[in-house]
Amino acid sequence: MNEENDLTVILTPERRNRAHLIDILQDIQNGHGYLSKEALLEVAKFLDMPASSVWGVATFYNQFRFTAPGKRPVKVCMGTACHLAGGQLVLEATARELDIEIGGITTDREFSLERVACIGCCALAPVVTIGEQAYPRMTATKIEEVLVTIKPAASETEAGTGSRP
Ligand code: FES
Known part of the structure; x- marks a missing residue:
């Protein structure tokens, strides 16, 4: 599975709004099993937000994980x-x-x-x-x-x- 392609599917023009941040993070985690640093940076760029803000939101919710899950x-x-x-x-x-x-x-x-x-x-x-x-x-x-x-x-x-x- 190619992460770049997956993000292209998730980061669609109609979602280019900060109100979609949680939805986007959920979709990425559902697809990849976790939120990688690269994915978070890509989301920050896409939503024109500081990476620290995206990280702050992601870590606020305990539903997100930041390391790849086990098999x-x-x-x-x-x-x-x-x-x-x-x-x-x-x-x-x-x-x-x-x-x-x-x-x-x-x-x-x-x-x-x-x-x-x-x-x-x-x-x-x-x-x-x-x-x-x-x-x-x-x-x-x-x-x-x-x-x-x-x-x-x-x-x-x-x-x-x-x-x-
Ligand atoms: S399955 Fe509903 S609380 Fe655990």
């Missing part, structure tokens, strides 16, 4: 239903098991961790997604078990795709 992004829902059902404990257990902080990425770049707002399946709270897969009614123990099961498979995939010298 399997782990998202722990912290919407109201999930929070009330123990989402914080699930989030802490996930961070512990992956040995990364919220917003971080594992050293092999396999997993990243973020907290997200409601993902629309509150009846199954608390919910975690790993890649495209949703894991309902998680507990700290259950998410640890899921990750322990997934991590070796991820390592094998990595080894299988690696090139030999």
Whole structure:
């Protein structure tokens, strides 16, 4: 995927207005998984805004991330239903098991961790997604078990795709 082309699709003439800044940032993140420094500079130029202002807006909202996500992004829902059902404990257990902080990425770049707002399946709270897969009614123990099961498979995939010298 070519980032320059993607931005051309997003930065269309009708959006050349500062009122569209959040929409533009959301579209870039949806397409790329994060907001790169280059993309933020391009947006600043497009909207004729200081880069520091774009950065200030982007960092104000915790929905944006500024580093590339892992191959399997782990998202722990912290919407109201999930929070009330123990989402914080699930989030802490996930961070512990992956040995990364919220917003971080594992050293092999396999997993990243973020907290997200409601993902629309509150009846199954608390919910975690790993890649495209949703894991309902998680507990700290259950998410640890899921990750322990997934991590070796991820390592094998990595080894299988690696090139030999
Ligand atoms: S609050 Fe988590 S799915 Fe709605």
